[in-house]
Amino acid sequence: MQTVDDSQETAPVDRKERQRQTMQAEIRATARGLLVDEGGAAVTINAIARRMGLSGPALYRYYPSQAALIDALRADFYGELIAAMRQASSHGAGDAPGSGLLAMSRSLRGWALAHPAEFGWLFASPTANREPGACDPIKSEMGHAFGQVFLEQVLAIWEAKRFPVPSIEDMPAIQAEQLRAFSERLGGRLPAEAASVYLACWMRLYGLLCMEIFRQIDFAYADMTPIYEECLQELCRLLDIAYAPPDG
Amino acid sequence: MQTVDDSQETAPVDRKERQRQTMQAEIRATARGLLVDEGGAAVTINAIARRMGLSGPALYRYYPSQAALIDALRADFYGELIAAMRQASSHGAGDAPGSGLLAMSRSLRGWALAHPAEFGWLFASPTANREPGACDPIKSEMGHAFGQVFLEQVLAIWEAKRFPVPSIEDMPAIQAEQLRAFSERLGGRLPAEAASVYLACWMRLYGLLCMEIFRQIDFAYADMTPIYEECLQELCRLLDIAYAPPDG
DNA sequence: TAACTAAAGTTAGAGGGAATAACGAGTCAA
DNA sequence: TTGACTCGTTATTCCCTCTAACTTTAGTTA
Structure with missing residues (x-):
């Protein structure tokens, strides 16, 4: 039933998951920098993405909405x-x-x-x-x-x-x-x-x-x-x- | 020097000024209603104008910016x-x-x-x-x-x-x-x-x-x-x- | 009374943000 | 090789603030 038969399968999955989490952490860190540097109104999806060298919609892969990001x-x-x-x-x-x-x-x-x-x-x-x-x-x-x-x-x-x-x-x-x-x-x-x-x-x-x-x-x-x-x-x-x- | 020579001149000016002030008061009252009914984020220039049956830019005749309106x-x-x-x-x-x-x-x-x-x-x-x-x-x-x-x-x-x-x-x-x-x-x-x-x-x-x-x-x-x-x-x-x- | 002026409204548009859709490029497993 | 999945992109929609340029209207003046 489970797909956890051996490490050859679980290892890449974990690696992807870790990458995803570090990306989320980087997004939050960037948002926090924006908050501290330019105030709460500057914490926008677009501004965060710009600081990270990404396009705005890319962040929606990691957080479903701006509100969810801010809550996190x-x-x-x-x-x-x-x-x-x-x-x-x-x-x-x-x-x-x-x-x-x-x-x-x-x-x-x-x-x-x-x-x-x-x-x-x-x-x-x-x-x-x-x-x-x-x-x-x-x-x-x-x-x-x-x-x-x-x-x-x-x-x-x-x-x-x-x-x-x-x-x-x-x-x-x-x-x-x-x-x-x-x-x-x-x-x-x-x-x-x-x-x-x-x-x-x-x-x-x-x-x-x-x-x-x-x-x-x-x-x-x-x-x-x-x-x-x-x-x-x-x-x-x-x-x-x-x-x-x-x-x- | 002053244009306050008699009531024929000052009366219309005062009336206009009063109209202006009541309009400002109406704008603020509408904004407050929006704040109470739908929360702070709903207090936008456009939403206020909509509630008053006006177009957005009309409000700029009375307040120079959204921030000024909110401060008032x-x-x-x-x-x-x-x-x-x-x-x-x-x-x-x-x-x-x-x-x-x-x-x-x-x-x-x-x-x-x-x-x-x-x-x-x-x-x-x-x-x-x-x-x-x-x-x-x-x-x-x-x-x-x-x-x-x-x-x-x-x-x-x-x-x-x-x-x-x-x-x-x-x-x-x-x-x-x-x-x-x-x-x-x-x-x-x-x-x-x-x-x-x-x-x-x-x-x-x-x-x-x-x-x-x-x-x-x-x-x-x-x-x-x-x-x-x-x-x-x-x-x-x-x-x-x-x-x-x-x-x- | 006719022309002028200034205020108050209009629409059009620039610029930005949230969010979705549709699409391309990479990765991985069968 | 193929199919699926993930992550990124651009294009688009809608709403926001605010400015520019215009019409309309009321009051003033020659």
């Missing part, structure tokens, strides 16, 4: 950011509880500052702007994995040494219900009360970073490093861990 | 949002100090929730995405007026009854310097220490709202009303005013 590129960005965050958090592990979280948070900001155009595409896709009701599949999938990295750190802190949590009874019923559902979706590894702390921390950090990257506060602050560190200090207080200033 | 539309949105915020804050005035701030904050969220597409264009213009270095003139001008509305409320609270402020000596030098410069740009009406509290409050509120409107947290929270109110409670604590739950 955004998935790249998510992957790169998540990898950077994971690496930073593992580097800081073994020390005091929460050192991984601090390292991860700083690497998140570092990546966003180093790649503002890419970060902008993560936050709001130019593709998703097309239709009003259409939700962003990349953001739903990868955005989940994105918050997940932060969640893992909070989870580690929670499992090592519980942090203070608010009483879920004091919350409005709608909020309590949503927290319970979310906690369940997490497999119950984080109780609803602790999940509310995780979400509060994540919103604080991510919200502040967006304010900075999208320059919403630049009428007052050009350099937001101290404010970001102040935010991290408050997260540490909320999670009952020790704050350590960045080294270097 | 965004200025409309800023104006509408700011007017809503101002109205809400004046309605709540006279009562306890800070009641205006609470009303304003809630009307801000109310407007953003009612007009997510418009809010999206305030936060990140599709025009500004063109070039990487190009800053957004509308956001710089109107965004300032936007934060100003919140600032006025904080200022009123400050002048009525000082709120606790952090010591500027304890801050990093970079932050202290930026705060002093900002305070000076404000005409010294708010000292640097108090300005840091204003900015912290504004970033918290605006950042949280962006998280909600851009659905960054919808993996956990569908309805963020309680979280927004929680944030308002914390702002009240920071500004040393009484929190009052929304009526209704």
